Amino acid sequence: MEVLKIATAGSVDDGKSTLIGRILYDTKSLTTDKLAAIEKTSKQKGYDYLDFSLATDGLVAEREQGITIDVAHIYFSTGKKSYIIADTPGHVEYTRNMVTGASTSQASIILIDARKGVIEQTNRHFFINNLLRIKDVVVTINKMDLVDYSEEVYNKIKADFSELMSKRDYQDQKITFIPVSALKGDNVVNRSKNMPWYKGESLLEHLEGLDKKDIYNVGTPRFPVQYVIRPKTEEFHDFRGYAGKVYGGELSVGDNILVLPSKTRSKIKDIYFYNEKYQTASRRSSVTITLENDINVSRGDMIVLENDLPTIDKQFTANICWMDSTPLEAGSKYVLQHGVNKVLARVETINHKIHPDYSGIEKNVKGLGVNDIASVTFKFNKPLFFDQFKNHRTNGSFILIDTQSNNTVGAGFIQ
Numbered sequence: 001m002e003v004l005k006i007a008t009a010g011s012v013d014d015g016k017s018t019l020i021g022r023i024l025y026d027t028k029s030l031t032t033d034k035l036a037a038i039e040k041t042s043k044q045k046g047y048d049y050l051d052f053s054l055a056t057d058g059l060v061a062e063r064e065q066g067i068t069i070d071v072a073h074i075y076f077s078t079g080k081k082s083y084i085i086a087d088t089p090g091h092v093e094y095t096r097n098m099v100t101g102a103s104t105s106q107a108s109i110i111l112i113d114a115r116k117g118v119i120e121q122t123n124r125h126f127f128i129n130n131l132l133r134i135k136d137v138v139v140t141i142n143k144m145d146l147v148d149y150s151e152e153v154y155n156k157i158k159a160d161f162s163e164l165m166s167k168r169d170y171q172d173q174k175i176t177f178i179p180v181s182a183l184k185g186d187n188v189v190n191r192s193k194n195m196p197w198y199k200g201e202s203l204l205e206h207l208e209g210l211d212k213k214d215i216y217n218v219g220t221p222r223f224p225v226q227y228v229i230r231p232k233t234e235e236f237h238d239f240r241g242y243a244g245k246v247y248g249g250e251l252s253v254g255d256n257i258l259v260l261p262s263k264t265r266s267k268i269k270d271i272y273f274y275n276e277k278y279q280t281a282s283r284r285s286s287v288t289i290t291l292e293n294d295i296n297v298s299r300g301d302m303i304v305l306e307n308d309l310p311t312i313d314k315q316f317t318a319n320i321c322w323m324d325s326t327p328l329e330a331g332s333k334y335v336l337q338h339g340v341n342k343v344l345a346r347v348e349t350i351n352h353k354i355h356p357d358y359s360g361i362e363k364n365v366k367g368l369g370v371n372d373i374a375s376v377t378f379k380f381n382k383p384l385f386f387d388q389f390k391n392h393r394t395n396g397s398f399i400l401i402d403t404q405s406n407n408t409v410g411a412g413f414i415q
Contacts, residue, residue: 004210007086007102007134009125010111015142019111019182020074020085021052023204026189029076030055049183080208095356095371096323098128099411103397107136107210109203114147114179118160123357126161130168131319131356131373131413133393136210138176140203144195145181151197154179167358170390178203219248219392221283222310223303224339229288241272241288242297247394251289251303252280259295260302260385261312266291300341302385310387310395315379317415318389319354322374324402324409327367334409335401336380343380345400351375375415389413 010016021038024030030038034055042051055074072087086101102108108129112122129137139161147153158177165175178187179198186192189204201209229241251257255268271278272288281287289303297303304310322328328347336345353362353374361375368374389396400410 002080003082003084004107004207005084005086005105006207007088007098007105007108007129008111009088009098009102009108009128010142011113011116011119011121014111014113015053015182016111017053017055017087018051019109019140019142019180019188019203020087021055022182022185022188023085024055024074024076025050025052026185027076027078027204052182078204078208083207095124095128095373096321096411098125099132099321100323102128102132102134103411105132105134107138107207108134109138109140112139112141112157112161114141114143114150114153114157117157118164120357122161123164126164126168127356127358130170130173133170133172133390135172136174136176138178138203138206141177141179142182144179144186145184149179149181149186149192149194151195154198164358176200176206178206219387219395220308221249221251221305222247222387222392222395223251223289224341224395225297225299225301225303226340227299228297239290240294241290242303243286243288244303245286246281246283248283248392250280250282251305256306257291257303258306258309259297260304260310261383262296262301264295264297265306266293266295268292300339302339304385310385310392312383312385314381314383315348315377316384316386317351317375317377318398318412319415320368320374320376320400320410320412322368322370322372322410324407325370326402326409327369328376328410329367333403335403336378336384336398336412337401338384338386338398339395341384342401343382343384344403345378345380348377348379351377376412386414388415 008016038050038054041054074085074087076083086105088098088101110125141154141157179195180187180203182188186194187202189202191202223244223246225242226244229243231239253268253271257266257268268289269292270290271281330347330350332347334345336343350365353365353372356373387395396414398412399408402409
């Protein structure tokens with residue numbers, strides 16, 4: 001079954017956790033004991049309704065304060081799709097968590113409180129979706145029951161958000177506006193009778209109808225080799241296959257390829273998935289590839305089409321989100337992990353800091369603090385083969401690892 005990964009973002013009290021809880025409840029995805037616990041806790045708090053946010057807020061601090069702090073992943077399925085929802089915090093203090101949750105998502109839900117409209121946090125949420133090249137963004141205008149299901153309020157927020165859209169640099173995004181009440185269930189799973197003026201789909205109907213061809217960024221095929229398969233059995237004595245996942249495009253039997261970094265030429269002989277043979281390996285499929293001639297291919301090498309090479313260089317400039325309490329400074333050294341490859345990287349220059357509310361950039365920056373986003377130039381001790389993130393999300397992204405603590409301290413997107 002097709003799996004759709006969705007990131008959510010909303011400001012404090014916008015009802016994001018309640019929305020997710022409502023989806024789980026209306027799709028009958030809550031277990032009996034979980035539902036009983038929600039009913040019991042809601043009664044103890046004196047509510048005359050079910051507090052669906054309890055379905056997702058797992059940390060004690062989250063339940064006490066009624067906010068989302070860490071990234072929670074929620075899993076559920078319908079008859080058409082399986083879903084993974086990254087419930088990310090919306091506050092500026094947790095920008096790094098928001099980036100983490102959205103970095104692997106194909107679609108995004110941005111919540112707006114109908115009473116408050118577009119606020120500064122909304123700018124930040126949309127900026128991160130734009131930065132991470134999320135193709136399908138659903139702007140969910142929540143708490144419509146608290147504004148008497150007003151079409152005028154909905155249209156005003158839609159117009160304000162459209163002004164924000166004019167500031168983006170990623171034009172391939174599809175923006176969909178849906179008015180909902182997560183608490184009451186209006187337009188979440190089922191269409192609402194309280195808003196006859198809205199003729200569109202419910203939130204779940206929209207997600208169900210998303211075609212994976214439209215939400216995955218189309219690029220050029222990249223096949224990072226994860227593992228070299230040598231069974232050395234009687235039946236497969238001379239078998240040499242290269243296992244990995246195809247990103248960006250398709251690879252087919254007979255394609256002329258290059259192996260990087262050696263630039264050795266060959267041709268794809270067979271494509272296997274377990275014990276089945278295929279003519280073509282589609283995007284995001286995990287397969288084993290064999291080549292027509294025995295050449296030196298190792299873990300970390302990359303198989304590409306011979307007429308479609310990535311950039312091969314010992315430096316690049318990237319936008320990074322800094323995630324560590326220790327500042328990033330020019331001259332600092334980190335382990336840069338790009339796919340399965342690791343290189344030693346030095347911060348050459350911090351070009352400028354980017355304000356994620358679309359208010360501009362800040363130059364002459366000496367260091368980056370936690371949650372800062374900036375343009376940074378790196379140099380490495382050996383070449384990498386990479387693409388721009390806007391052209392290839394997988395081959396254009398990386399993480400930074402502290403050489404002392406071994407902690408992941410930053411996420412980057414190559415310009």
